Amino acid sequence: MHTLHLKKPLAIFDLETTGVTISRDRIVEISVVKALPNGETEVRTQRVNPEMPIPLESSLIHGIYDEDVKDCPTFKGIAKSMATFLSGCDLAGFNSNRFDVPMLVEEFLRVGVDFDVKNRRLVDAQRIFHLMEPRNLAAAYKFYCGKELIGAHGAEADALATYEVLNAQISHYAGRTIKDEQGNEFEPVKNDMDALHELTATRSVDFAGRMVFNEQGEEVFNFGKHNGKRVVEVLQKEPAFYDWIMKGEFPLDTKRKLTEIKLRALTQR
Structure with a gap:
């Protein structure tokens, strides 16, 4: 039994994908926990052949490689049954409103399967987390230093609090090891400015x-x-793109860095 008060099923789902670009990337695994109003749950997990290579950097995060999905069905092959499984469900996830829901909708649209979210409630647990456990300076000051931040958003009070927080973080974390995505232990926080940078x-x-x-x-x-193309190659093949940025409403820093790259490329020819 769960504590959620449900009037209709709630599908809590998570996607593993080839990347994070909604228009280009594809799903490689979808897992759905369907919570029913009577307190029961149904779980469905399906790996998917994305019909494109999985970049190594993505595989290192979720542990799914091309070999693992080469014999799996495509999304088109599971779309209708998945849409049926999700029929009548509200949707929930973690960062789901910004990523998982848009990605899932895009995949359904791609294969021509109707999947409307208009009449579904969309619940994002990450939004609740960030609302109730703020990740701002006042929250950090309370967590690390055990004090309320008086005069928050005044420059001096914020600067002094940040100095205290940074000192407390070094005391709290220096020497502590954690594991990366591959399970290797490393020490991320060291009392060294180069390491912190x-x-x-x-x-x-x-x-x-x-x-x-x-x-x-x-x-x-x-x-x-x-997006994703080497700056030097774009400037060589489409010089007008440089002019467009220089005339556009881009920050001066962006224009300066782009000009530096262009000049560097010219001197290396």
Whole structure:
């Protein structure tokens, strides 16, 4: 029995995929826990042949490789039965409103199976988590330092609190090991600025995140029609794209970084 008060079935589901781009990536596994109003649950888990290679970086996260799904049905092969299983259900997940629901709807649309979410309630447990357990400075100050943050959003109070939080984090975590996705133990937090930089730095080339570093350390675009393509290659093949960005409403930092990449490419020819 569960404690949820349900008037209709609630399908709590999770997807493993080839990546996070809704329009391009595909489902490789779907698992649904169907909670019924009478307190019973039904579980259905199905691996799916995505009909495209699974990138290694995705396989390292969810542990599903091309070999594991080559003999599995395609999404088209399971779409009708899955739609029937989900019929009349509200939907729930973790970060589901931003990812899992849009991805699932996209897959159904792709194979021409009607799956309307208009009359379904959509419940995202992550939103509840972030609402009730805020991840802001005041919450961090309370958690690590055991004190209420007086004068929050005043620059000096926030800066002093952040200094205390960082000191407390080092005391709390230094020397503690955790496991990565492959099960290898490592020590992420060290009392060393280089190590802390590596831990917290983003993969962005520019502060707006319009360009990021790929797994090979190369700059790639992170938006629009050239999403995922190497910046240098795009500038070579479509010089007008550079002009479009330079004339557009992009941050000056983005334009500066793009110009640096362009000039660097010219000098390396």
